[in-house]
Amino acid sequence: MSTTSLEPLTIGILGAGKVGTVLxxxxxxxxxxxxxxxxxxxxKIGLIVEVLVPGAVAVPAEQAAREADxxxxxxxxxxxxxxxxxxxxPADALAGKLVLDAMNYWWEVDGIRDDLADPRVSTSELVQALLPESRIVKAFNHMGYHDLDEGPRRVxxxxxxxxxxxxDDADDLASTAALVDSLGFHPVVAGTLRESISMEPGSPIFGANLPVQDVVxxxxxxxESERGRIVANARTGEADDLREAALVRG
Incomplete structure (x- = not known):
């Protein structure tokens, strides 16, 4: 169901699980x-794709990255x-690409990872740091796959x-918004990659299947949420540590 006049793109999806196949x-x-x-x-992936995503093509990760818009x-x-x-x-194949991060940290799946649970840093900031030649935008992470599957509606x-x-880039946000719109949803800009922590598990929006004003x-x-206060306290402490270190150096 095409919902906008966005020109057809090549979309590469790394991940053939529930979210990847729904998207x-x-x-x-x-x-x-x-x-x-x-x-x-x-x-093996070809059979999954043939059954669950008719019309898509299963390819190696590097090919999906290199050929995708x-x-x-x-x-x-x-x-x-x-x-x-x-x-x-495949970091090299993603150089220069717009990369949408739909991933979340789940300790049950990912194990106990202090680096992924650090409230001072959003997980998308970590992804951007590891892919410095790519342009990362957080998207498609807060809505459940069932709701994504059943939710597309026309403008x-x-x-x-x-x-x-x-x-962090206005043009990349605009491109992402156009894709979200074409898939049948209203895009809402939540802020920068640092602010994308407000979209992660534990936030009021996480799991939300809501119209635009309710998402806003x-x-x-x-x-004011519990998670928000944890993040604010951690980041305030980080800022205090940085100021103290700067005074010592000075």
Whole structure:
């Protein structure tokens, strides 16, 4: 279902799990060319894609990254960001690319990872630091895959739901917003990558399947939420430490 006049793009999706296949179906329905890569051999992923994402093509991760106009990371975060750096992400092939980070930290899946749970840093900032030659935007992470699958609506529909996005570059946010719109959702800019922590698990918006004004309200409620207070306290402490270090150096 194409919902806007956005020209067809090639969308590369790294991850053939529930979120990756749902986003693949939405992108195919919107008229985009979709390349999907998973963790197994292409022959195995090909069967999954054939059944769950008709019209998409299973390819190696590097091909999906190189040929795509926009790449979506839909991997388990702990597999993408390992203790030693990058995991299952073809960094060289992603150089210069707009990369949408749809990943979340789940300790049940990713293990106990202090680096991924640090309230001073959003997980998308970590991804950007590991992919310095790519342009990262947080998107498609806060809505459940069932709601994503069932939620697309045309522009102007009374029951159209909203998807929050966050990034540091206005042009990249505009491109991401156009893609979100084409898939059938209203894009809402949540702020910078640093501010994308307001979209992570534990925030008021996480799990939200809401219209635009309610998504705006949920984002605005973050500072007063339990998670928001934890983040604010941690970041205040970080700022105090930096000021103290600067005074010592001075």
């Amino acid at each position: 693949g179906r939405l992108a195919v329905a919107a008229g985009h060319r979709v390349l999907i890569a998973g963790s197994g051999p292409v022959s 926009i790449v979506i990371l839909a991997l388990p975060l702990g597999k993408a960001v390992t203790a030693g750096g990058l995991g299952r992400i 102007g529909a009374a029951d159209r739901k909203a998807i929050a996005i966050a990034g 309200s949920a984002l605005a409620a973050f500072p």
